[in-house]
Amino acid sequence: MPKRTMIEAIREAMDVMMERDDKVVVFGQDVGFFGGVFRCTEGLQRKYGAARCFDTPISESGIVGVAVGMGAYGLRPVVEIQFADYVYPAYDQIVSEAARLRFRSAGDYTAPMVIRMPCGGGIFGAQTHSQSPEAVFTHVAGLQTIIPSNPYDAKGLLISAIENDDPVIFLEPKRLYNGPFNGHYDQPVVPWSKHALSETPEGYYSIPIGKAAIRRQGSAVTVLAYGTMVYVAEAAVSETGIDAEVIDLRSLVPLDIDTITASVAKTGRCVIVHEATRLSGFGTQLAAEVQERCFYHLEAPILRVTGWDTPYPHAHEWDYFPGPERVGRALLQVMEA
CATH class of the missing domain: 3.40.50.920 (Rossmann fold)
Known part of the structure; x- marks a missing residue:
């Protein structure tokens, strides 16, 4: 099997699901033409068109609110919040709308959506590009929260998240994005991060959510x-x-x-x-x-x-x-x- 970085694995998970299901759409800030600030969505707009992979205004609340509506309508949106630190303007939409839609409608509507976010430090991004906010989501009934540690898991778990009928918070440790990482750009690779580059099968596979x-x-x-x-x-x-x-x-x-x-x-x-x-x-x-x-x-x-x-x-x-x-x-x- 080819070895992939987490970025490549995440991109392939979206590619696989967009090819399998035309209800899957990807959008967020700079994810279309530019391919995302970390290039996780690179090439998806060229392959599937601007109707299924598109850029949005800088409005996290709007991004998530649109995704909730799309999910209720029957689509499966996968949205990117450029950094997890930027998600707070959308927190009300996540908590009051996405997480509660199934319950407040007695099961008539659901929000099958994934919110992808790079999280954690390691790139000297300072306070507004380095937070690890997972606990603020785990407290909310109706949300599922995933944090993979390697490309194999990232791809399989993201596929499962896209197939899930309820909202999923998908946090991606940015220090693991490009494989083995270092202390700074001019320092040697830390040996214990070598598995951040892993063999990842091509095509479709899934990993059950909720299994350590x-x-x-x-x-x-x-x-x-x-x-x-x-x-x-x-x-x-x-x-x-x-x-x-x-x-x-x-x-x-x-x-x-x-x-x-x-x-x-x-x-x-x-x-x-x-x-x-x-x-x-x-x-x-x-x-x-x-x-x-x-x-x-x-x-x-x-x-x-x-x-x-x-x-x-x-x-x-x-x-x-x-x-x-x-x-x-x-x-x-x-x-x-």
Whole structure:
């Protein structure tokens, strides 16, 4: 199988679905002629025409509002918010319209739509291009939230999201877009990111939403991570030599609680890693779920390794990220408890 970057895999997922189903439409800021700021939609307008892949005004609320109407009408819109940081003007449309349409209409209407957004830091984009807002969506009943960590998953999960009959938030870690990443443009590739370039089948395939992946089997401690932090966790495990089990959540809502609890019941310890801020981050929910279900199996407190509780620090971006050293310290701490 050919190896693809996440950008290529995401583009191919949209291409496959647009070819299979003429109800699939793609739109957003600069996604048509320009092919998107990260080139995820490059070539789709040339192939399918401006009626099915088109540019919009700079109006996130308008983009999402139009998508809700299209979905209710029977189309399957896939919209791009250029950066996850830009989604807040559309939050009311997402929460009050998209997420509730099935419920408020007693099932007469649905919103089969996907909202794609690059998320996280790593490109020195400062506070307005680097946020990880996944928790603000996981709190909303009626939304599904996905964060892939590799091209294979990104393609299969995006296809499943497009086929889904309810709205899906599809967050794409921009540090993983182009395969193995580095600390800065003039620094060497970080070895633990090598799997960000992966073999990806051509054509159609799907991955079920709500099923986690065990990236590394282990018996001493369970590490829960998603997106870029999966690679950070793997690096920390390798550097500490601890026999940890690394679980890539892939889907935050719905959450594969069975895989999580089975692992923690086996290991008796749990470390949670995410890039977003600590306060009210999704790790808080994970810790509560694990504590409620695995309390009598736990041999140490559940630890979280996260970003800082500050506005995104442009000048200290790589200190803000949980790195292998910080995760490694947490692993050693739970093993010593």
